[in-house]
Amino acid sequence: MIGHAAGAPIILAPSWLIAAVVLTVFFAPTVRRLAPVLGDVATYTVALVFVVLLFVSVFLHELAHGLVARAHGLRVHEFAITLWGGHTSFAGTGATPRSSALIAVVGPLTNLALAALAWVAAQALPMGLVGAVLYAAAFANVFVGVFNLVPGLPLDGGRVLEAVVWRALEDRHRATVVAGWAGRVVAVAVVVWALGRPLLDGGRPSLFTVLWTVLVGGFLWNGATQAMTGSSAQRAVEGLSAARLARPAAVVPTTATLADAQRAAQAAGAGHVVVLDDHGRPVAYVDPAAAGAVPSASYPVTPVLGVCVPLPPGAVVDAAATGAVLAHEVNRVAPSSPVMALVDAGRVTGLLFTRDVVAALRPRT
Incomplete structure (x- = not known):
């Protein structure tokens, strides 16, 4: 310079x-x-x-x-x-x-x-x-x-x-x-x-x-x-859209069991579950592989936090985020977490995976 x-x-x-x-x-x-x-x-x-x-x-x-x-x-x-x-x-x-x-x-x-x-x-x-x-x-x-x-x-x-x-x-x-x-x-x-x-x-x-x-x-x-x-x-x-790329998720409190999480997911028709703390903030999400390794008979007595992946503070994205704003948010969170909780009007409604965002970019580039 x-x-x-x-x-x-x-x-x-x-x-x-x-x-x-x-x-x-x-x-x-x-x-x-x-x-x-x-x-x-x-x-x-x-x-x-x-x-x-x-x-x-x-x-x-x-x-x-x-x-x-x-x-x-x-x-x-x-x-x-x-x-x-x-x-x-x-x-x-x-x-x-x-x-x-x-x-x-x-x-x-x-x-x-x-x-x-x-x-x-x-x-x-x-x-x-x-x-x-x-x-x-x-x-x-x-x-x-x-x-x-x-x-x-x-x-x-x-x-x-x-x-x-x-x-x-x-x-x-x-x-x-x-x-x-x-x-x-x-x-x-x-x-x-x-x-x-x-x-x-x-x-x-x-x-x-x-x-x-x-x-x-x-x-x-x-x-x-x-x-x-x-x-x-x-x-x-x-063309990026957080609402379109996110995967629907149900929510349960930290005190829930794996059985509670399963029922919440079925009721919401969602494939993922996000765990909220007492203030309604996302703190973790259920790992499907870890949950699948638990015998179904043990679901009622298995704490949901035992099969979760933690979400670091700030690993959230607004459902209205699109384009460069969404890309910036993903870049911000990606070093600490490959997953972000989708928040729509103050409610957690889904999970956004970095790999899905990358996949949305790759075919066009």
């Missing part, structure tokens, strides 16, 4: 150093051609300055995303500068197609604005080393801005496409799938264009071109796939 902006930490990933070194080496020949009188140290210093300016542009791109997201009521978690440029993490429940499109498009527009500023500044200077760096910064920002507007996830243009389809279909998940497949098409197109163009011209792509094309194409394909997978997972979470 190197600082904070818009209330969120700025993370400079170690992988950024790899990109900085590669881009510096890549840009150094251009500097040497423009200013042959410079020594090797000065040449690479100027190249590094250009790379730093490029990553400042990337940061401003991400900062623009974060500021607009925050203005629309979303929480910004972090700004990260990585090997592939950067990303902004934010979350919230107030996203709409309009806000999503605005958050996405402001990043590339920032780069295009920076390109215009660099171009104007370069025009005001005589052609030289500083002017050349400004021209390079202008072209680099144009490339970053225009490329990010390509309509396919994980690019910003893909988010805009997602927002448009979301607005049309009123289904964000389907919109993400459409934009994700568009991103996959873009990934394939990048690879075909970069590797096929030299072949059509009668040559062969260099090893450097092959490596970077595969890396960029793989990044785009994986980003699109992760977006679709994440959307499926989010849809599954949104």
Whole structure:
């Protein structure tokens, strides 16, 4: 972490150093051609300055995303500068197609604005080393801005496409799938264009071109796939319902016998029994395996607590809990208990098993 902006930490990933070194080496020949009188140290210093300016542009791109997201009521978690440029993490429940499109498009527009500023500044200077760096910064920002507007996830243009389809279909998940497949098409197109163009011209792509094309194409394909997978997972979470997933349960006091528990379960048509203390709080539930090991003739004299699994304090969930709220409650309780008592209007009506929640998520993800 190197600082904070818009209330969120700025993370400079170690992988950024790899990109900085590669881009510096890549840009150094251009500097040497423009200013042959410079020594090797000065040449690479100027190249590094250009790379730093490029990553400042990337940061401003991400900062623009974060500021607009925050203005629309979303929480910004972090700004990260990585090997592939950067990303902004934010979350919230107030996203709409309009806000999503605005958050996405402001990043590339920032780069295009920076390109215009660099171009104007370069025009005001005589052609030289500083002017050349400004021209390079202008072209680099144009490339970053225009490329990010390509309509396919994980690019910003893909988010805009997602927002448009979301607005049309009123289904964000389907919109993400459409934009994700568009991103996959873009990934394939990048690879075909970069590797096929030299072949059509009668040559062969260099090893450097092959490596970077595969890396960029793989990044785009994986980003699109992760977006679709994440959307499926989010849809599954949104479909969670404590009332639907819970198993019906009868209740008995701590003084009950196993026979009392059996009668209560039969009367309620429930497969489980929850034991309540004197204040009506769930303290345990009957373990079917332990109860099954007791001879039926001993049920009337077997204390129900002798065949129970304790429920730790707080192992309860409201029957109205759904979606992310339910997922949060399960995550909160799971380390201490795989089972939660379902409470509906102050009454214990069932048991919610963590494995049932996980099973409800797994098929969709």
